[in-house]
Amino acid sequence: MPNKAQVKVLAIYCDGDKATCAGPGENLQVMSSGIEEEDILVGFVLCSATFTAGYKAVLHIHSVVEECEIVELLQQIDPKTKKPKKKKVLFVKNGAVVVCHIQVYFLPFHSFGNS
Known part of the structure; x- marks a missing residue:
């Protein structure tokens, strides 16, 4: 919770x-x-608060709400030094800071036509 x-x-x-x-x-x-x-x-x-590659989420950016998927966890950031940890990241827990690859599907603006 x-x-x-x-x-x-x-x-x-x-x-x-x-x-x-x-x-x-x-x-x-x-x-x-x-x-x-x-x-x-x-x-x-x-x-569970475990966050792994393959996790499906909802991304909120300003007024946009889109489904997304965490494709790969690249680096976990150490909260004290603010530098990436050297250990390979398999999962992170609640409150962690992580650099990750997020896949989002969208349509380009020009495909909507002019109204």
């Missing part, structure tokens, strides 16, 4: 029925302990 709360999932419900798994795009209700409902805000994600 973004507020760093440790949460335990007690049950997952899909369309009112208890579920053990769910697919992309399904609306779920999660019964949890360790956090109050008013502490959960829109956009909170309940998952």
